[in-house]
Amino acid sequence: MACCTRVAICSFTGGNYTDRLSLLEFKKTISDPNEALVSWNDSTHYCSWEGILCSIKHPHRVTSLNLTNRQLVGQISPSLGNLTFLKVLILSANSFTGDIPQSLGRLHRLQILKLNDNTLQGGIPTLANCSEIKELWLSKNQLAGQIPADLPTSLQKVILTANNLTGTIPASLANITMLKNLTCMNNNIEGNIPDEFARLQGLQQLHFGKNKLSGRFPQLVLNLSNLVVFSVASNDLSGDVPPNLGGSLHNLKYLSIGGNFFHGHIPSSITNASELNILDMSRNKLTGVIPSSIGKLHKLFALSFEFNRLQANNRRDWKFMDSLANCTELHVFTVLDNRLEGNVPDSIGNLSSQLRYLYMARNQLSGDFPSGVAKLRNLVGIELGANQLTGVLPEWLGALKYLQILKLDRNIFTGQIPSSFCNLSNLIGLSLGSNQLHGHIPPSLGTLQTLSELSIYKNNLHGPIPRELFRIPTLLTIELYSNNLDGPLHNDIGNAKQLTYLDISSNGLSGEIPSTLGNCESLQDIRLGHNVFNGSIPTSLGKITSLQILNLSHNNLTGSIPVSLGSLKFLEKLDLSFNQLEGEVPTTGIFSNLTSVQIDGNTGLCGGEAAAHLRPCSVMHLNPRKHKRFPVLQVVVPLTSTALLAILIFAILFWRRNHKTKNVTSSTFDSKFPKVSYNDLARSTEGFSESKLIGKGRYSSVYLGILFEARISVAVKVFSLGTKGAQKSFITECNAMRNVRHRNLVPILTACSSIDSKGNDFRALVYKFMPQGDLHALLHSVRVDGNTSNLRHITLAQRLSIIVDIADAMEYLHHNNQGTIVHCDLKPSNILLDGNMTAHVGDFGLSMFKADSTLLSFGDSISGSSFAVNGTIGYVAPGGEVTIAGDVYSFGIVLFEIFLRKRPTDDMFKDGLNIVRYVEMNFPDSILKIIDPDLLEDELERNVSQETSRAINDKQLKCLLSVLKIGLCCANPSPNERIGMQGVAASLHGIKEAYLRHESE
Structure with a gap:
């Protein structure tokens, strides 16, 4: 052993001790839970240590230190400033805290510095002496202060996204003539882009989205002919969009100015930027018509003009639709929430065969369902709700085999629900509410084995509710209220194990409420009011432990109120009014809170809480057998798995369109993701690594992840199902978030209910990451x-x-x-x-x-x-x-x-x-x-x-x-x-x- 030590020491005698000692000092200041630095010991030469490369020309001098994603924790030691031959320093995706050492500014040979994806604080140190540096990556930390005015002029790439940077953009950055990429999204930068930036003729990417920029559109951008990416989305910019926008931007592929206060017309010059793949001008105050020459952008992948005030009043105004036929790579087209009127031209069928998402809801469209849509065979999502469309729903809709979202609510459609809908085997959400449809609900809809939400409220449907619907394993929501449905509710409803919301009120349904309804153990909201149900209230409803709302009012129910309802701990509203119930009112559970229970209109009831002022049961002529009080049922039913709850993406993203205000903050391009799997979330968080853990609560842990092809930063909230109450918390949070949208609520992207790599149940919610x-x-x-x-x-x-x-x-x-x-x-x-x-x-x-x-x-x-x-x-x-x-x-x-x-x-x-x-x-x-x-x-x-x-x-x-x-x-x-x-x-x-x-x- 002594011999081995002697050999190791000898191997260092001819070299430079400074680098080795500096590295060891660095190691002392950090925690290494995964033993990534186990090789950093005396038995191995430091040039062979993990993450280290040494110079060939200058033996024993460290030129590269790369410890990306090693789950290291602690502060960055100032000793790294002694590695004077260092060219590459990469400590990305760890958990380093504290300030960035000022000593790094002494590394005059440094070419690449990557400290992104940590939790570093303080300001950006001066790097003026790093005269050879080309790349500076400091994104996704907690850095504060201003962008330094003395950044080295050798820089080609500066990435500062998702920090707490303030102040204005220094005009001195225009001196960095080699700069190609300046990305500073998700900060608090104010002012505007300096006019001096017009000198940066080599600039290819300029990202300042999600800041506090103000003033007019930065005109200097129009002179940056090499720009490939330009984004100032989600700022406070205003004024007209420049009429010559796109005139000299021949290399531009990505243009995003959505979420500002721009007004005026869409400039026709935009079509000169012929390389555009993505054009986002959404969420502004744009008026006028869409340029008829828009089709010159034949490489478009996504086009969003949603949430503006654009018009189309005649055939000439609609010519842009003819032109879009030239955009053969178009996947996303949204003009949702504008002022387009009249019939949708048949030329919509000439849009790209690759089109996946077509969103034209909340306009003033009229006429029959656009027949040209039949040619768009690869559509995944169609939104035409909240218009004035008429006529019957075409059978050919059933031929769109990839369709997952079909939202046609709040129109004036007539006729029957097409039987061909049973062919939409990928359908997640079907919304036909508030139309004038009649006929029966096709039993063949029961073949849609991925359907999550069925919404056909406020129509003129009649006949029974098909038993086949209750066999859909993924069905979460049934909304069939305000129709003319009749007949009994079938016993097969007990098969709908995942059902959370059932509203079949205001129909003509009759017969007894099936006791099998108690088998729907995920139900939170049951609304059966204003029907003609008879018989007694099933005691089995007391088994639905997740139940929060139960409305059985305005029926012909008889018998006593089941005591078992008093054992439902989460029941918050119970309406049994206007039936023919008799006997003693329970006093346990919700019955002790008179403001949460409605029982008026039942003349045979007695007893209960004194404040209810019902007649004492002792003075009523009761049949002792008929009105015998049953003991409280001691039923413990665990909440079962809500399989495939990942398709709540539909409930969250698809229904988000119901709000007309600018509370909708997600752009089209980062919010249309139908499904997410356990594997997706595991990959995005590097296996739910401790280094990605950003929070922990009573029922869950929250991880930072990078999700989807667009590389979106997300917060993945994983529920600890072994903790009592975690499953309930998951369901409650899903229910709360499914129909609410506001700029000051945390934006939810999707949910996942699946099986993890060990075969255990897995529940997670995915939110937008909040960098502060x-x-x-x-x-x-x-x-x-x-x-x-x-x-x-x-x-x-x-x-x-x-x-x-x-x-x-x-x-x-x-x-x-x-x-x-x-x-x-x-x-x-x-x-x-x-x-x-x-x-x-x-x-x-x-x-x-x-x-x-x-x-x-x-x-x-x-x-x-x-x-x-x-x-x-x-x-x-x-x-x-x-x-x-x-x-x-x-x-x-x-x-x-x-x-x-x-x-x-x-x-x-x-x-x-x-x-x-x-x-x-x-x-x-x-x-x-x-x-x-x-x-x-x-x-x-x-x-x-x-x-x-x-x-x-x-x-x-x-x-x-x-x-x-x-x-x-x-x-x-x-x-x-x-x-x-x-x-x-x-x-x-x-x-x-x-x-x-x-x-x-």
Whole structure:
């Protein structure tokens, strides 16, 4: 052993010790859980260590250090600055934290520096001395500050995407004449692209999407003739689109200016950019017609003009459709939500045979179903809803064998449902609601074995509901309400094991409610009201442990109310009104909450809660056998697997079109992904690697992933099914998110319910990645030892924007037209921030839903939860009430935490003192003593004197007083005295606007 050591030492004597010692210093500062650096030891020459390459000309001098994706954790040691021969330094896709060492600026031979996909903080160090550097990759970190003005002029590629960078784009970057790629998406960059950039004639890619750019379209871009990619999507740019756009951009392949405030016409000059593959001008205020010459862009893959004000009033206006026939590679075409009128020309059939997605919903289209669509045999998705189309649905639709999404709701279609639909073997969602269809529901629809949602509400259908539908293994939603359906509900409904939503109300269905309905153990919402069902209420309904809403009102039901319904812990609304029920009303479970149960119109009922004021059962002439009370059924039914729930992509992406506002923030090109598998998610997160773990909660872990061909950054929320309540949390969150869309809710992309590589059940939700992390981390950065470290400066304007965003989200949840959603767990860690510091409310695993035309009053409890505390200690309202008033209380606590930078569970809050009382005691005269010192000018100490407090701007003080007053109104101990979120949001918007107006003066 000693001999071996001696040999190893001898091998180093002729070389340079500096590099070896520097590498060992680097190793000391990091954790290596997967032992990727096991070869870094004395028995091996350091030039043979993992990730190391040494120079041939200069033996023992390290020229390359590449440790990509080794799951390394820790800080980057400044010792790497001693590797003076280093040309390549790549530490991508690890978990490095802390600042980028300034010493790296000494590496004058460095050519490639890649530190992307870590959690590095601080600013970008000066690299002015790295005179040979060609590539700088710092994307997907938490870097702050401005883009350095002294970046080396040798650079060819600068990638800074998904950080916290602020300030403006330095004009000095125009001196980097070799620059080919400047990518800075998902930051907080303001201003506009400097005119000096016109000198960068070699520039090929310029990405500044999802920032805060303002002003007019950057005219300088029109002179960059070598541009291949240009994106300023999702900014605050405005004004007309330049009439000569595309005039000199002959190499442009990707142009994305969607999500701004551009107006005016689409310039016909765009057709000069003949190499375009993707053209996205969506979500603006464009008017006029689509240029008839658009077909000159014959290489187009995707074309999006959706969410604008474009018109087509006559045959001449529709000529663009003729022209598009030249685009033989077109896969995506969307003009959704514009002002196109009249008949769709037959020339639509001349579009590319490769077309996959055709979206023309929410226009003013009329006439028969466009016959030309029959030629588009490769279509996957068709949206023509919310138009004025008439006539019968053509049988040839059944020949589109790849179709997964068919949305034709809210038109005036007549006739019968084509029997040929049974040939659409890949169909996931079928929406024919709000038309004038008649006839029977074809039993052959039962052959659609991937169907997830069947929506044919508000038509004139009659006949029975085919039993074959209940044999579709993937069916999650059935909406057949407001038709003329009749006959009994077949016993085969018990086969619909995955069904979560059943609405067959307002028909003429009769007979007994089958007891097999109790076998549908995934059901959350059952609506059978306004039919003519008779017989008794099946006691088997008490087995549906996931049930939240049960409406059997306005039928001819008899007998007693099953006691088993009282054992349903998640049941939040029960409507049995206007039947012929008799006997004693149970008092357990939901029956103890009179605001959640409706039983009026049943004259034979007695007993129950005293507040119900029913007749005592003892004075009624009852048949003791008929009205014998049954013991509470002690039924424990585990939630079964919701197989193939990945097709919730349809429920989430396809139905998202139901909202007409600009709350829809996803672009067409990153939101149309029908399915995602376990393998897809495993690959995207590198096998759910610890290095990709970005959060962990009671029921789930969240991983950073790169998904889909478009390389989208996503947050993959994997549920820990071994934890009691995790399956319920998954189902609840799916149900909450399926029909809601708002710019301040975390955007969901898809869901996955599958089997993992070991054969175990697997459940996951996929959300858009929020690069700024959660609000808790923003407010309370901590080191491993628990000491506060490097708290980020958050301006008053930023905090106002964040609290306004949260208020808008909560107002939408409480008062949207889909019903009322009570979040139940509002807290900073469930509020995520995107690259623009826009706040998004997420995590609906504990939420409750009331889908009723009458909104909840503050006293209406919809709790049925089995949790002892519905929410998180410190944020949950006194008494743990699960109401919208409880959410308002939680909002007030979050507001205090943002402006005080104190947790409600801080050690100082004890012996009867809490954060609400703390604010009350100091309001209004002493608030400067309690607010976050970071909000005071010159970083004043917390105990400010009267003299120093005068330094605070009167407008700032007035703003803070107004905000904290709203917080006190929200956190009032009495639920009935709290203001609603509509009032909260309106007030906060007014405060924010007044403050920003003052700041601009």
